[in-house]
Amino acid sequence: MSMSTATRTEPLTTSVSVEAPTAPGAPVQVRTTDGLLAVRTVRRDRVVAEVALVATGAVLLGGDHVVVRVSVADGCALTITDVGGTVAYDADGVPSLWDIIVTLGHGSQLSWLGLPFVVAEGADVTRSTTVRAEAGAQLALRETIAWGRAGERGGHALLRTEVHDARGPVVVEEIRASGHEQVPGVLGAARVLDTALVLGELPDPGEVALGDLCAGGSGGTYWARAARAALWDLAAGAHPDLTALRPARGGLLLRWLGPAAHLSPLERALER
C-alpha cells in the first residue's frame, strides 16, 4: 500500500489544558483543540479532569505530523485515557512525526497510561515526548511501542524522551530501532518496549490524593496517585526482563522488553 502521493505535512495540533476554577467550588476549566486526535472531556470537578483521546480518522499515515499538547496548571490534576491504540501504517518509508509536549505546574498531577503504539512494516516514525515539570508535579506516563503487527517485523522508529524539572534535565534519551535490524544491547530480539515514567516519590499512604476526593463512581479510573503507587510497588518486586531505573534526579523509569504487549508486567500492575 503506497501513501506517498497523498501526504499531510502541516502539523495538526491536539491540545488539552486544565486550569483552576474561575470561582470557588466550580469545576476546573478544560480547554481543548482537536487535531488528528480529538479530545472528549469525560468528567471534571473542583481539581480533576478526565479526558479521552480519540482518533478522528486514519492515523498515523506517511507525512502525518501529530502534535499533542497537554498542560496542567498549578494544583490541578488530569487523567488522559486513549480510546484506542495507534498504528503507524506502512508508508513506503515516508516519515511521520508524533510529538507529545507536556507542561506540568507546581503540585499538578497527570496520569496518562497510553495504549500501544504499533510501528507497522514500512513506517518511519519519529516520536518525541517532552515534559516540563515544576516542583512537586506528579506524573505517571506509560508508553508502549510495538514493532510490527502480527506476522510483521515492523518499521523504523526513533523515540526521543526529554524530561526536565525546575532544576534541570531528569531523563534525556533517544532510542533508535528497526524491526529489520536486531541489535543486542538496544532491544535485542524484543518486539515491544514498554516504559512507565514516574515523577514524584512513592505516595505516602496518608497522602490526600486529589483524585480520591472525587473518584466515587469512577469505575476504577486510575488517578496519578494510584498509578504511581502501583508502579513503585512493581519496581520493588522481581520480574524477569523488567528493569527499574532510578534517574539521578529522582523518580522512576520502569522498562520491560518482550515479545508482546499483553505479557508485560506493567499491564498486570495497571490493570483497571
Add this chain to the structure above:
Amino acid sequence: MSAPHPFSVAMLLADARLPGGGHAHSAGLEPALLAGMAPADVPVWLRGRARTVSLVEAGTAVVTAHLLSHPPVGTSAQTHLSAVVDAWAARTPSAALREAAHLLGRGYRRVARSLWSHRPPVQALEAWTGPLPRAVVLGAIAAAAGLRSEDVVRLTVYEDAQTAAAALLKLEPLDPLAPAQWVLEACAAAEPHVLRVAACLTPEDIPASGAPQNEGWAEAHALLTQRLFRA
C-alpha cells in the same frame, strides 16, 4: 620541558597498561553474557554500543573539554561541570552504570592529577567535591593535553570496545585476534558519527542514544555476588 604531542597522550590514555582502573571493568560485556547474550552476538553488540552509549560518553567528554578550554566570560568552571554532569546523568538513567562510571572517573582523576596538575582544566576538577564520571574527567584531560575533539570521540569508542574485547578473552575461550577485528569494526561503525559528536558544544548537544537492554543487564549484574568484573 616541551609538551608531548596530543597523539602521544591519546595513545597513553588508550593503553591498558596505564593504571587507571579500567581492568576491573568489562564495558557491559560480563553483564550481557551473564544475562544470556550468545558470545556469537558480541561483534554486533559491540557495533551497537559504538553507535549508542559510547557516543553519549564521547559527547560528554567533548563538551567538557570545550567548556573547560573556552569558558564563556562570567561563568565559573564549576557551573560548567555541574551542567555537564547533570546532562550526562540524565542520559544515564541506570544507577549501576552511573556508579561504574564514577569508579572509573576516580581512577582517571588520579591519572589527571598526577600528570596535568598544573593545567587549569584539571585544576577545575580539584575544586569539585562530588564524584565525576570518567567521560567528564577524560574531557578535562583532553582540554589539558590539547586533544582534538574527533580524537576524543574515537578514543572513547575504541576504549569501550577494547575494554569489552579484553574482558571477553577472560570469559570465553577464543582466538585472541578475533576480538581485535571486532574492535576495529566497532570503531568503523562509529565513524559516520564522529564529526557530529565532535561538534557538540553545549550540554544539550550531547547525544542521548540509549541502549535499554544494556541498562537492564547492568542493573541485574550489579546485584550479583559472583562476577569477575565490576560492570
